[in-house]
Each structure stands twice: as C-alpha cells, then as structure tokens.
Amino acid sequence: MNYAELHCLSNFTFLRGASHPQELVERAHTLGYSAIAITDECSVAGVVRAHMAAKLLKIKLLIGSEFRLECGLKLVALAIDRRGYAQLCRLISRGRRAAEKGSYSLTRVDVTNAALDSCFVLWIPGNQPAKDEAKWLREQFGARAGCEARIRIAVELFRDGSDKQRLHTLQALGHELKIPLVAAGDVHMHTRDRRRLQDAVTAIRLNIPIAEAGWHLYPNGERYLRERERLARLYPPELLAESVAIAESCTFSLEELRYEYPRELVPDGYTPSTYLRKLVEEGIRWRWPEGAPAGTLATIEKELNLIADLRYEPYFLTVQDIVCYARSQNILCQGRGSAANSLVCYVLGVSSVGPEREAALLFERFQFAHQQLCRDCSVLERGGDPVHLLPIVSDTRPIDHWTAKECSEHALAVFPRQRV
Amino acid sequence: MASRPLRKSRQAQVLRLPTSLRSVDSRQAPADAPELWVGAHIQSLGSGASLEKLATRAQRFTPRVSLIPPDGLLLEVKGSLHLFNGIDGLLRSFHSDCRMLGIESTTALAPTPLAAQVAARVGEPFVVTNKAQLTGRLTAMPLVPLRWPEDVVQRLARMGVRTIGQALRLPRAGFARRFGPEHLAELDRMTGRNADLRHHFQPRERFRRRRELTYEMESNETILAALAPMLADLGRFLEARQVGITELECRLRHRHAPPSVCVLRLAAPQANVARLTELLGERLNALVLPEPVRSCELRSGLPVLRELSSNPLWQPGEYGGTAAGSESSQLVERLRARLGHEAVYSLQVLQAHRPERAWSMQEPMLANPRGLASPAVNGAARMRGTETPALRGAGTDLPWGSFRRPLWLLPTPQQLEELDGVPRRRGTLRFFGDVERIETGWWDGGEIGRDYYTVFDIYGVQLWIFRERADPHRWFLHGVFG
Numbered sequence: 001m002n003y004a005e006l007h008c009l010s011n012f013t014f015l016r017g018a019s020h021p022q023e024l025v026e027r028a029h030t031l032g033y034s035a036i037a038i039t040d041e042c043s044v045a046g047v048v049r050a051h052m053a054a055k056l057l058k059i060k061l062l063i064g065s066e067f068r069l070e071c072g073l074k075l076v077a078l079a080i081d082r083r084g085y086a087q088l089c090r091l092i093s094r095g096r097r098a099a100e101k102g103s104y105s106l107t108r109v110d111v112t113n114a115a116l117d118s119c120f121v122l123w124i125p126g127n128q129p130a131k132d133e134a135k136w137l138r139e140q141f142g143a144r145a146g147c148e149a150r151i152r153i154a155v156e157l158f159r160d161g162s163d164k165q166r167l168h169t170l171q172a173l174g175h176e177l178k179i180p181l182v183a184a185g186d187v188h189m190h191t192r193d194r195r196r197l198q199d200a201v202t203a204i205r206l207n208i209p210i211a212e213a214g215w216h217l218y219p220n221g222e223r224y225l226r227e228r229e230r231l232a233r234l235y236p237p238e239l240l241a242e243s244v245a246i247a248e249s250c251t252f253s254l255e256e257l258r259y260e261y262p263r264e265l266v267p268d269g270y271t272p273s274t275y276l277r278k279l280v281e282e283g284i285r286w287r288w289p290e291g292a293p294a295g296t297l298a299t300i301e302k303e304l305n306l307i308a309d310l311r312y313e314p315y316f317l318t319v320q321d322i323v324c325y326a327r328s329q330n331i332l333c334q335g336r337g338s339a340a341n342s343l344v345c346y347v348l349g350v351s352s353v354g355p356e357r358e359a360a361l362l363f364e365r366f367q368f369a370h371q372q373l374c375r376d377c378s379v380l381e382r383g384g385d386p387v388h389l390l391p392i393v394s395d396t397r398p399i400d401h402w403t404a405k406e407c408s409e410h411a412l413a414v415f416p417r418q419r420v
Numbered sequence: 421m422a423s424r425p426l427r428k429s430r431q432a433q434v435l436r437l438p439t440s441l442r443s444v445d446s447r448q449a450p451a452d453a454p455e456l457w458v459g460a461h462i463q464s465l466g467s468g469a470s471l472e473k474l475a476t477r478a479q480r481f482t483p484r485v486s487l488i489p490p491d492g493l494l495l496e497v498k499g500s501l502h503l504f505n506g507i508d509g510l511l512r513s514f515h516s517d518c519r520m521l522g523i524e525s526t527t528a529l530a531p532t533p534l535a536a537q538v539a540a541r542v543g544e545p546f547v548v549t550n551k552a553q554l555t556g557r558l559t560a561m562p563l564v565p566l567r568w569p570e571d572v573v574q575r576l577a578r579m580g581v582r583t584i585g586q587a588l589r590l591p592r593a594g595f596a597r598r599f600g601p602e603h604l605a606e607l608d609r610m611t612g613r614n615a616d617l618r619h620h621f622q623p624r625e626r627f628r629r630r631r632e633l634t635y636e637m638e639s640n641e642t643i644l645a646a647l648a649p650m651l652a653d654l655g656r657f658l659e660a661r662q663v664g665i666t667e668l669e670c671r672l673r674h675r676h677a678p679p680s681v682c683v684l685r686l687a688a689p690q691a692n693v694a695r696l697t698e699l700l701g702e703r704l705n706a707l708v709l710p711e712p713v714r715s716c717e718l719r720s721g722l723p724v725l726r727e728l729s730s731n732p733l734w735q736p737g738e739y740g741g742t743a744a745g746s747e748s749s750q751l752v753e754r755l756r757a758r759l760g761h762e763a764v765y766s767l768q769v770l771q772a773h774r775p776e777r778a779w780s781m782q783e784p785m786l787a788n789p790r791g792l793a794s795p796a797v798n799g800a801a802r803m804r805g806t807e808t809p810a811l812r813g814a815g816t817d818l819p820w821g822s823f824r825r826p827l828w829l830l831p832t833p834q835q836l837e838e839l840d841g842v843p844r845r846r847g848t849l850r851f852f853g854d855v856e857r858i859e860t861g862w863w864d865g866g867e868i869g870r871d872y873y874t875v876f877d878i879y880g881v882q883l884w885i886f887r888e889r890a891d892p893h894r895w896f897l898h899g900v901f902g
Contacts, residue, residue: 158857159854159855159856159857159871160854160856160857161824161853161854161855161856161872162854163854163855164853164854165854195859195862196862199860199862199863210863211863211864214770214771214772214773215771215772215773217773217860219773219856219857219858219859219860220857220858220859220860221859222857
C-alpha cells in the first residue's frame with residue numbers, strides 16, 4: 001500500500017519537531033513512501049534542507065505549513081503549484097507580522113483573504129471534532145464550478161484507545177458534509193526513538209520540569225514515520241490512497257524559484273545592464289572629474305562583466321536606489337558586505353571605500369558568495385533611528401519586494417527578497 | 421467607656437515624675453478633645469517580637485488599640501490617662517513595655533489618630549492635646565511621612581509643596597482634582613475635620629480549661645461527663661467570638677503514668693459542642709488508658725473565622741431540600757475520629773499518563789465534593805477542577821479522545837496465564853474496544869511501554885489488561901472497571 005505523509009513537522013517548528021527535515025526525508029525514502037510533505041508550523045524554513053535531501057534521493061517533496069488559528073481551528077496547507085506556494089508564503093508573512101517575533105497570529109479572515117486557491121487544505125480536527133470548523137472550511141475550499149474540492153479531513157490515529165471511535169466519527173462527518181478523508185500522521189520525529197527528545201523539547205517549550213509536564217506530553221511515541229504495513233493495519237486503504245493522490249496533484253518544486261528584482265527600477269529604453277552601465281559612467285565622472293586611472297577603469301569593466309555574467313544588475317540597481325533615497329533624506333548610510341567592496345559600488349556611491357584600498361580583490365568574495373546561494377550586501381544606516389530607512393521600503397516600492405531586518409539597535413539591513 | 425482597664429499600673433503608681441517633665445494639663449485630659457491618640461512608630465523589632473505582641477501588651481493601657489502594619493500602632497488613651505499618671509507616665513510605661521519586648525519606637529500624642537501616627541513617624545517630640553492647636557503644630561511637618569504615592573509627593577514637591585501646612589493652604593477643590601479626593605480626605609481626617617474610624621485590635625485567644633476530678637475515673641462515659649461542662653464553656657467561648665476550631669486537644673492526667681493525650685483534628689472549623697462531644701467520645705473510645713484519670717484539660721487550637729450562613733428554607737429530606745453541604749464533612753470527621761486521622765483520604769486525578777501515577781491521595785477536600793471523586797473518570801465533566809498544582813491554569817481539555825480508566829487499580833499488576841499467546845483469567849477473555857498505547861516516564865526510572873486493552877471475562881467483569889511492548893507475550897491484569 002502506497003502512502004504519502006502530508007502532515008509532518010521538522011525541528012524548524014521549534015521545540016515541537018524532534019527531527020531534522022533531511023532525516024524525515026531520508027526516512028520516508030527508506031520506508032518507501034511515495035512522497036513526504038514538510039509542514040512546519042507557520043513556516044517553510046525547513047523546506048530547503050528537505051529539498052536538498054529529496055533531490056538527492058529522488059523522492060517527491062511537498063511544501064506546506066501547519067496553522068493554528070486564533071479560534072483554535074487547525075489546518076495544514078499544501079502548495080499545489082508555484083502560485084499556491086506564493087499564497088502560502090503570503091499567509092505565513094501575514095501571520096508572523098501580526099505577532100511578536102517567534103510567534104504568529106492568524107484569524108479566519110486572514111485565511112479567507114489569502115485565497116489559498118492553489119493549495120490543498122487539510123483540516124486537523126481536535127479531540128472533539130467541531131462541525132462548524134468543517135463547515136467553514138468547506139465554504140472556503142469546497143468544490144466550486146470548474147474547481148474540485150481542495151479540502152480534506154485529515155484522519156490521524158495514534159493508538160490512544162480511541163482510534164476506531166475517531167475514525168468512525170470523522171467518516172460520519174465526512175459523509176455528511178461531503179468532504180473526503182485522508183490519512184495523515186502528525187509526524188513529530190522520523191523514528192520512534194526520538195520520543196525522549198520530543199518530550200524534553202515539549203517541557204522546554206512550556207518551561208516546566210518534564211516530570212510536571214503531564215498531559216502536555218504525548219502519551220506514546222506514535223507520532224513518527226510509521227512503516228507502511230503498520231499504517232495499512234490502522235487506516236482503511238482508501239484513506240492511504242487519497243494521500244498518494246494528493247501528493248501527485250501537488251507539482252510545485254523549489255527548483256522553480258529564483259531571485260527576481262523590481263523591474264520598475266529600470267527606466268524605459270534601458271535594460272538592467274545598460275542602465276547600470278549608464279549609472280556607473282555617471283558615477284565615474286562624479287568620483288574622478290578629471291578622468292579615472294586606466295587600471296581603475298579596467299577593474300570596473302571586469303566587475304561589470306562579472307555582474308552581467310551573474311545577471312546581478314537589478315541587485316546593484318536596488319541597493320543604489322536605497323542609497324539614493326537615504327541620501328535624499330539625509331540619512332547617513334554605508335554599504336557593507338563583500339559586494340560593497342567593489343568599485344562599482346564605489347562609483348554608485350554605495351560605499352566610500354576607494355580603489356586605493358585594494359578592494360577589488362575582495363570582490364571575488366561576492367562571486368564566491370553567489371555560489372553559496374546568498375547575496376551579501378546590505379545597506380547599513382549608522383547613528384540614527386532605523387525606522388528612517390523603512391519608508392523607502394513602503395513609500396517607493398511595494399513592501400513585498402523587501403525584507404527589512406533590524407541588525408542591531410542602530411542599523412537596518414535591507415535584503416532583496418525572493419519573489420515568488 | 422465601658423471596658424476601661426480598672427487596675428492601675430503598678431509602674432505608673434511607683435513612677436514619680438519631676439514636675440518639670442509634666443505638661444501643664446497632663447494630669448487631666450483637656451475638655452475640648454474627645455479623643456487622644458498615642459501613635460507609635462516601630463523602628464526596629466527585636467527577635468521574637470511582633471506588632472501583635474506589642475498590641476496585646478498595649479491593651480493594658482486601653483482596649484482601643486489599632487494596628488497599622490507593618491510598623492505602626494495607635495492607642496486611644498484619653499480615658500486612661502489619669503490611671504497612668506498623665507501623658508508622661510503613660511508614654512513612659514509604653515516605652516518600658518517596648519523595651520521589654522526588644523522594640524524601639526517613637527511616639528507622639530495628638531487628638532486624631534492620623535496626626536499621631538504621622539508625628540510618630542517624624543520622630544520629634546510631639547504632644548498636642550488641644551484640637552485647636554493641632555493644625556498649627558502640623559504645618560511644619562513634611563509630607564513624606566503621610567506615605568502618599570511617590571508620584572503624588574513628587575508632583576507636590578515640584579509645585580513647591582513640601583509640608584503639610586503648604587498642602588493645607590492649597591485650594592481644596594483644585595487639590596482634590598489634581599491629587600485625588602482620597603488625599604484631601606486624608607488631610608481632613610488628620611486635622612480632625614472628618615471623623616477617623618479605626619478597627620480595634622483583638623488578640624486571638626485559645627481556649628484552655630483544666631479540671632481536677634473529685635475521684636479517679638476509668639470509664640469513658642464518666643470522663644466524657646466530666647468533660648461536658650468544659651465543652652459547654654468552649655461552646656460559649658466560640659459562640660461569643662463567632663469562630664470555630666480545627667484542633668482540640670484533650671489531656672488526661674494520671675497518678676504515675678505520663679498524661680494520655682487525644683487530639684481531635686477537624687476538616688472544617690467547628691463550633692458545635694454536640695458535634696465536638698460526639699467526636700471526642702469516638703476518640704476516647706479508641707484510647708487505652710494506662711491508669712485511672714485524676715484530672716482533665718481541654719486546649720483548643722487557634723480559632724478560625726467560621727463561615728456563617730443562613731439556614732435553608734427547606735430542611736434536608738424535605739421537598740426541594742438538598743442534603744446539607746456539611747454532611748460529607750461530618751461523615752469524614754466521624755470516620756476519621758473512629759478509624760484514625762490517616763485512614764480517611766480523598767483521591768485526586770493527576771495529569772499524568774502512567775496509570776499508577778495518575779492519581780494521588782489528598783486531604784479530604786470538603787469545600788469541593790468532587791475531591792472525593794474516584795480515579796475512574798469517564799467524561800470531561802468530572803475531570804474539571806482536578807489538576808496538579810503545576811498545571812493549574814493550563815487547559816483542562818482531555819489529552820486524548822477517549823479517557824477510560826478503571827475504578828479499581830491493582831497496587832501491582834498481576835500476571836495473567838496465557839494459552840498460545842492469548843491471555844486467560846477464569847476462562848477466555850473477550851477483547852473489546854481499541855488498544856491504548858502508553859509509553860512514557862523515561863525521566864525518573866519508571867519508564868513504561870505498554871499496550872492496554874479492555875476485556876470481558878466469562879462472568880461479564882470488565883478488566884483492564886496490558887502487555888509489555890518489550891515482551892509481548894506476557895500479559896498483566898492492571899485494573900477492574902466498577
């Protein structure tokens with residue numbers, strides 16, 4: 001019997017999950033699962049590691065997230081395609097922004113607004129399944145004209161003495177509301193010997209001694225990736241088959257993503273490359289009014305070629321845009337990071353480190369950084385209030401293009417964000 | 421004043437003060453002030469001394485003693501001045517009492533309690549007997565001893581108001597609006613403009629009576645009869661104070677043997693003599709006397725305030741009348757008196773997964789009849805209100821869907837015989853319901869890993885059995901459903 005695990009927390013759900021995402025993927029592969037979803041609570045932080053492992057082992061990885069709404073409703077959303085992934089991430093951002101760091105807050109209205117029409121939604125019923133929750137989810141994600149129902153009831157059985165009763169209740173509910181059922185495992189660990197770790201992190205999360213944690217701990221270690229034979233004894237075959245069907249419908253892969261920058265930075269009639277070259281030429285005239293030394297020009301040319309090879313023009317244009325804005329608002333700022341050591345940044349005014357500092361050598365770091373899949377140039381504002389830099393994020397560009405992060409008390413770093 | 425102390429202090433009589441120390445009118449209280457208050461500010465309490473002890477001792481000066489915790493005491497002394505050789509004599513006696521208790525204090529005398537208290541905190545000599553002079557004497561005093569909130573004092577200081585006099589000169593309406601009417605009221609009470617009523621301190625007394633018997637007694641009935649008048653005294657004592665006791669000690673002395681002691685502990689404060697007599701009788705029946713009794717003594721524990729309630733319209737048993745709430749407490753007390761204090765307890769459900777540790781013995785929780793609930797709990801309703809202290813405030817939601825535990829749990833699981841891997845007990849067993857897997861407790865050496873099943877035996881008795889996950893062919897009986 002084939003099975004795909006659709007509800008699985010990794011240790012990126014801090015102090016709940018007890019296994020690394022790659023461990024979960026490897027174990028699912030060993031057990032012969034047809035797919036595994038990583039559904040950390042209001043986060044997709046674990047999916048990159050899972051993706052690397054899944055790519056290596058050639059097992060299908062589903063991207064999703066678990067949410068517990070303020071009303072107590074618990075659901076898992078699984079991205080069907082790239083659009084679904086964008087909806088999912090938007091919902092996560094909304095929830096995280098609405099609460100203190102480390103927590104999130106979402107209501108039914110947020111879920112409605114997020115649309116999630118390219119996601120499967122699994123309802124995780126509580127101990128006493130609430131019919132109104134199921135009804136509400138059916139209204140949101142039920143079958144419509146030209147669109148199949150994307151809502152499922154997740155049946156999660158843990159040998160807690162009520163398996164048959166629970167299955168029966170949910171079957172009756174599914175039949176009444178015409179919502180299909182699917183098997184899921186609420187997986188917290190890849191093997192059952194992580195139970196102790198899971199108990200320990202639970203006690204840490206609640207900040208109580210483990211001996212006093214009582215019912216906050218799970219009564220047994222059944223929340224692991226179970227063998228398919230065990231599952232076949234526990235679940236009716238159609239529920240297991242439904243999990244595989246859902247996994248097959250989800251086609252999204254992280255491979256589809258790459259960085260994209262705001263296009264509106266480039267005026268009409270220019271490509272990012274020609275526009276950057278224009279700005280650089282203007283910058284050369286500004287830095288060296290009497291004409292730049294030949295060696296410097298050669299370095300700049302080399303750097304521009306490298307930037308063109310890597311297609312990083314929008315990135316430099318972005319940083320330059322921020323710096324221009326900061327200058328216009330009299331906010332003291334200074335680029336930093338390996339890219340800021342380049343002469344291009346110097347002539348764009350992003351950094352003030354001139355060629356006499358042998359900076360060109362360090363620019364190679366940026367190239368290396370590219371290979372490590374991360375961009376390393378940030379704009380730092382010094383000696384001022386970090387909120388001063390935020391307006392450029394909200395005023396001149398849509399906020400979703402940026403992830404602004406406070407580095408320290410007096411600095412604000414702005415990173416280009418993955419655009420999805 | 422009805423309950424003025426009648427005995428004149430010996431100290432006050434012996435003390436002869438030089439005339440220069442006496443104020444002009446110290447022998448007689450001035451006619452205009454209806455009250456005179458001594459305020460005492462405790463600067464340091466010696467070991468073993470407490471404000472209550474000092475207050476108890478200060479009751480020899482006047483019955484009107486008020487406590488101002490943590491460091492103040494007020495005595496209304498107008499009626500007692502002549503008994504203690506005037507103001508100076510009284511203050512001297514008071515200070516010598518303080519010294520005996522190892523307390524250092526400063527005192528002041530004023531016609532209003534608040535003025536006396538504030539002046540005592542300032543610590544400078546302050547004796548004002550005339551209400552007309554009071555405001556004038558208070559003007560120079562700082563505001564800080566009034567102990568108003570820090571921000572109020574600071575705001576007043578910023579306005580240049582640092583003394584009571586300056587505060588009194590401020591317009592009343594504006595003062596009340598800016599700093600709160602309660603502070604204006606306080607100033608009014610201090611200057612005597614408004615009345616200042618104080619609670620009087622009442623020391624907590626224990627009851628203690630001893631009776632020498634006219635002849636030596638051996639039988640319990642005669643001893644109980646000898647105790648009866650003392651118990652009646654106790655009843656009057658408790659009734660007069662509207663209190664109850666939770667502990668009563670009865671000491672029976674013999675000619676040679678050490679005294680026999682029987683202690684009655686009660687679950688709820690009790691003041692009913694008939695109940696106490698009945699319970700004491702039960703305790704005495706259980707007592708073996710080494711020798712005849714020559715004298716007996718009753719000692720009560722500290723009295724506790726009793727919750728007084730009206731009688732219900734319908735008596736228990738009548739139409740619409742529910743059983744009295746104290747019935748269970750009476751039953752528990754009677755059982756405890758008969759079987760011993762430790763023999764009666766109630767059970768409490770704990771939030772733990774291991775069945776052996778999912779309940780504990782408790783003092784009978786008489787306020788909450790659910791405290792007597794058994795660990796067999798089949799629904800959420802009975803679970804409410806039974807949480808371990810550490811989890812109080814956490815959700816009382818059941819941890820898993822079905823929560824089914826047997827009423828009777830064996831002290832240690834009993835191994836079952838088996839045939840071909842199937843457990844048997846007085847015949848074959850019929851399995852019923854789902855398996856419940858419990859794996860937990862690794863942190864304290866009591867780790868378990870068991871699969872629990874509910875089964876019926878051939879007599880229809882519902883049993884709770886398990887097998888070890890580590891050794892699946894050994895079956896154990898762990899409980900019997902009621």
